[in-house]
Amino acid sequence: MKDSAPGTVYLSDYAPFGWLIESVHLEFDLDPDATRVKSRIVFSPNLNSPEQEFFLHGENLRLISARIDGTAISPRITREGLTCPVPEGEFLFEAEVEINPGANTALEGLYLSNGMFCTQCEAEGFRKITYYPDRPEVMAVFTVEINGSASVLLSNGNPGPRGPGHALWHDPWPKPSYLFALVAGDLVAHSDRFTTASGRRVDLNLWVRPGGDEDKCAFAMEALKRAMQWDEQVYGREYDLDVFNIVAVDDFNMGAMENKGLNVFNSAAVLASPETSTDANFERIEAIIAHEYFHNWTGNRITCRDWFQLCLKEGLTVFRDAQFTADMRSAPVKRIRDVIDLRARQFPEDNGPLAHPVRPDHFQEINNFYTATVYEKGAEVIGMLKRLVGDKAYAEALELYFARFDGQAITIEDWLSVFEDVTGRELCQFLRWYTQAGTPRVAVKEEYDSGTYTLTFTQSTPPSAASPVQRPQIIPIAVGLLGANGDEVVPTQMLELTKDSQSFTFEGLSGRPVPSILRDFSAPVILEHEISDAERAFLLAHDTDPFNRWEAGQALARETLCYMATSDARPNPDYLEGLRAVLRDDSLDPAYRALMLGLPGESEIALALSAHGIIPAPEAIHAARERLLDALSETLADDLPALLDANAVRERYSPDAAQSGRRALFTAALALWSRRDGGARAASEYAAADNMTLQLGALGALLAIGRGEAETAAFYEQWRHERLVIDKWFAIQISHAAPDAAVAKTRALVQHPDFNWKNPNRFRAVLGALAGNHGGFHSRDGRGYALFADWLLTLDPVNPQTAARMCTAFQSWRHYDGGRQMLIGAQLDRIATAGGRSKDMGEMIARIRA
Numbered sequence: 089m090k091d092s093a094p095g096t097v098y099l100s101d102y103a104p105f106g107w108l109i110e111s112v113h114l115e116f117d118l119d120p121d122a123t124r125v126k127s128r129i130v131f132s133p134n135l136n137s138p139e140q141e142f143f144l145h146g147e148n149l150r151l152i153s154a155r156i157d158g159t160a161i162s163p164r165i166t167r168e169g170l171t172c173p174v175p176e177g178e179f180l181f182e183a184e185v186e187i188n189p190g191a192n193t194a195l196e197g198l199y200l201s202n203g204m205f206c207t208q209c210e211a212e213g214f215r216k217i218t219y220y221p222d223r224p225e226v227m228a229v230f231t232v233e234i235n236g237s238a239s240v241l242l243s244n245g246n247p248g249p250r251g252p253g254h255a256l257w258h259d260p261w262p263k264p265s266y267l268f269a270l271v272a273g274d275l276v277a278h279s280d281r282f283t284t285a286s287g288r289r290v291d292l293n294l295w296v297r298p299g300g301d302e303d304k305c306a307f308a309m310e311a312l313k314r315a316m317q318w319d320e321q322v323y324g325r326e327y328d329l330d331v332f333n334i335v336a337v338d339d340f341n342m343g344a345m346e347n348k349g350l351n352v353f354n355s356a357a358v359l360a361s362p363e364t365s366t367d368a369n370f371e372r373i374e375a376i377i378a379h380e381y382f383h384n385w386t387g388n389r390i391t392c393r394d395w396f397q398l399c400l401k402e403g404l405t406v407f408r409d410a411q412f413t414a415d416m417r418s419a420p421v422k423r424i425r426d427v428i429d430l431r432a433r434q435f436p437e438d439n440g441p442l443a444h445p446v447r448p449d450h451f452q453e454i455n456n457f458y459t460a461t462v463y464e465k466g467a468e469v470i471g472m473l474k475r476l477v478g479d480k481a482y483a484e485a486l487e488l489y490f491a492r493f494d495g496q497a498i499t500i501e502d503w504l505s506v507f508e509d510v511t512g513r514e515l516c517q518f519l520r521w522y523t524q525a526g527t528p529r530v531a532v533k534e535e536y537d538s539g540t541y542t543l544t545f546t547q548s549t550p551p552s553a554a555s556p557v558q559r560p561q562i563i564p565i566a567v568g569l570l571g572a573n574g575d576e577v578v579p580t581q582m583l584e585l586t587k588d589s590q591s592f593t594f595e596g597l598s599g600r601p602v603p604s605i606l607r608d609f610s611a612p613v614i615l616e617h618e619i620s621d622a623e624r625a626f627l628l629a630h631d632t633d634p635f636n637r638w639e640a641g642q643a644l645a646r647e648t649l650c651y652m653a654t655s656d657a658r659p660n661p662d663y664l665e666g667l668r669a670v671l672r673d674d675s676l677d678p679a680y681r682a683l684m685l686g687l688p689g690e691s692e693i694a695l696a697l698s699a700h701g702i703i704p705a706p707e708a709i710h711a712a713r714e715r716l717l718d719a720l721s722e723t724l725a726d727d728l729p730a731l732l733d734a735n736a737v738r739e740r741y742s743p744d745a746a747q748s749g750r751r752a753l754f755t756a757a758l759a760l761w762s763r764r765d766g767g768a769r770a771a772s773e774y775a776a777a778d779n780m781t782l783q784l785g786a787l788g789a790l791l792a793i794g795r796g797e798a799e800t801a802a803f804y805e806q807w808r809h810e811r812l813v814i815d816k817w818f819a820i821q822i823s824h825a826a827p828d829a830a831v832a833k834t835r836a837l838v839q840h841p842d843f844n845w846k847n848p849n850r851f852r853a854v855l856g857a858l859a860g861n862h863g864g865f866h867s868r869d870g871r872g873y874a875l876f877a878d879w880l881l882t883l884d885p886v887n888p889q890t891a892a893r894m895c896t897a898f899q900s901w902r903h904y905d906g907g908r909q910m911l912i913g914a915q916l917d918r919i920a921t922a923g924g925r926s927k928d929m930g931e932m933i934a935r936i937r938a
């Protein structure tokens with residue numbers, strides 16, 4: 089079904105570009121406000137008899153001259169690009185354009201960050217650099233000449249001859265324009281080297297601005313080498329150039345970008361030191377370094393035919409980086425973290441007005457589709473595929489994938505074809521995971537009769553604008569059965585649910601078992617399994633599947649919070665006692681126990697209530713969560729001092745899984761203990777902290793009980809020259825503010841001289857923290873909504889991409905009461921009718937209001 093919104097692009101309208109590109113030669117004369125770009129592009133006709141006119145994308149370019157086969161032409165120029173008649177057969181297109189990087193605040197195309205030239209071309213930024221068929225399936229070999237005064241001049245591929253003010257780069261691998269990159273600045277390198285399995289020597293450089301960042305490179309470099317080796321060992325993929333460059337940039341809309349041979353990173357996603365970065369930062373950096381590196385094969389060598397296929401590279405690469413993290417650290421901990429993240433970010437998207445399939449079929453602005461659905465659900469879908477075909481067939485299918493599609497731009501159907509060919513299985517039902525939006529609900533019924541146990545599953549997915557008709561999915565459900573003493577009587581089996589409703593029978597049991605369903609979160613669904621608190625407590629104590637054991641505790645916490653938020657119910661003692669037993673079990677990994685201590689967030693409770701037909705009251709949810717935390721600190725009063733002692737790390741700091749797990753348990757215990765000792769211990773831990781994990785953990789514990797004023801001031805003085813730490817300073821004050829103080833705190837902080845809102849990291853630190861403070865954002869008088877909308881409107885003309893992405897803060901608005909819906913609706917109307925709004929934000933607001 090097509091809606092009539094102008095400017096909408098449909099997958100069903102896909103048509104190939106009429107020409108191939110034989111070669112691209114670019115020459116840059118860099119200048120902050122008048123950079124000249126000369127292009128020489130050799131086109132040849134594609135199979136499908138080209139028209140006699142062709143169109144090249146180009147935006148905000150000043151055309152100086154254009155020639156075809158040496159003859160000057162006067163093409164027709166519009167806001168979107170250039171059209172001109174072209175000869176039959178092969179021809180040379182030449183153009184010279186002028187662009188203004190200094191005026192580029194959108195951070196897309198060529199722009200300046202702290203005086204450094206850098207580019208961001210995915211998805212459609214290359215058209216802001218020169219005229220070009222800026223579509224991913226047009227792959228070409230690039231040669232790039234750079235003239236500029238900076239000491240370091242970088243582009244993709246291998247370096248050629250260079251001299252003062254000049255550098256030449258050649259990338260032998262055909263690539264789409266979105267992978268083009270150029271960086272020029274007075275940078276210093278942290279260098280290393282890697283030898284591939286087949287003996288190719290690769291120079292590795294991590295480029296940063298001099299003066300403070302050089303000592304924050306070592307960890308990312310080690311992570312890169314581990315990722316390179318892992319991809320050889322696990323996927324048989326080697327690196328394919330002589331150099332691999334990474335550049336850290338302060339102004340960046342996303343985490344990082346996989347440009348061929350020249351990854352560009354948000355500084356926050358690459359720079360780390362124990363004093364300035366938390367354990368969570370280290371783990372994230374390791375994952376992003378791996379993610380961008382893995383793109384070299386899944387994204388760059390094999391790329392997307394069109395942007396609807398974005399999940400082809402992103403889902404697979406997220407899946408691969410998750411495997412890497414699981415191997416480097418703890419697989420259960422990584423799995424649990426990913427599910428927490430999926431529920432916090434993807435479920436609200438998939439169950440609200442922004443729902444879209446993993447492979448969307450229409451969009452206005454592709455930048456709005458770099459979503460949790462495309463990335464994280466896209467990775468879950470690959471996890472399911474692997475479960476369904478098994479590890480061996482998965483490995484064979486990937487071998488075939490790389491062999492068959494190397495150098496091509498392909499579709500999800502192509503991706504699935506290798507699995508069909510390797511297994512002989514038809515995957516047309518599986519394709520629905522890519523084409524249907526929404527989170528399937530899976531309801532479970534149990535029956536037991538003299539040794540025979542039957543599980544009946546019923547699936548349904550609520551229809552939505554994106555998917556009005558929902559058809560049954562193929563859902564892998566991992567199930568194990570436990571006996572009364574906690575022994576596993578039936579080990580994990582992969583049941584395949586393919587119909588609306590289906591039963592599975594287990595024979596020969598000696599008693600009624602307790603089922604452990606959806607082990608390891610084997611599918612991204614909502615499980616509706618009504619079991620007693622006693623059974624959940626039993627699973628919390630005994631489940632042999634670490635994910636489901638954690639899940640049992642979460643389900644108890646979620647349910648008790650839902651009751652507590654809607655009545656004056658007291659916390660469920662089964663939960664409190666069960667959790668205490670788990671925490672006392674020293675055989676369990678501290679990182680895992682720390683996750684056990686984590687309560688569902690307030691917005692998760694709001695969505696859970698709303699799923700039960702109850703309108704959530706944010707103040708009541710916050711109060712319920714506070715009461716549960718108090719009850720936990722009371723129940724665990726005798727255990728917390730011992731937990732703190734046992735998990736205090738006295739060794740030299742290392743961000744590894746073991747140490748960071750102990751610190752995670754330590755800081756979780758510290759936060760609870762602060763509710764008992766009024767923050768005395770947290771204050772002394774703060775004073776003694778010699779790493780950011782502890783410093784921030786202690787500060788958070790103090791702020792959460794309404795203390796920490798002196799520490800907050802001291803923190804600023806200590807770190808005022810470390811921009812990445814100051815981002816944390818802004819964020820923690822807002823995220824830990826009480827609901828009735830969060831808006832005022834945000835108002836005060838946007839007045840702070842260091843609130844440089846044009847920097848995406850700083851903007852997100854402040855406004856993202858406000859949106860994440862559920863009680864504060866949803867403050868009953870609507871001040872949170874109004875302040876947030878003010879800032880969206882301020883940012884939009886400057887940086888539409890980041891402004892549009894942050895509109896997601898409003899996506900769950902229909903779940904709240906009429907008063908709040910009116911207040912949010914008024915802000916959405918205000919944004920919708922504001923003049924000069926970007927296409928990015930226009931699309932987001934229209935979808936949220938729909």
Ligand code: PHE
Nearest residue numbers: 210211342344345346380458
């Ligand atoms: N492709 C990048 C990644 O997933 C993300 C990105 C998208 C960065 C668009 C910049 C712009 O690693």
Ligand code: ZN
Nearest residue numbers: 379383402405
């Ligand atoms: Zn990616």
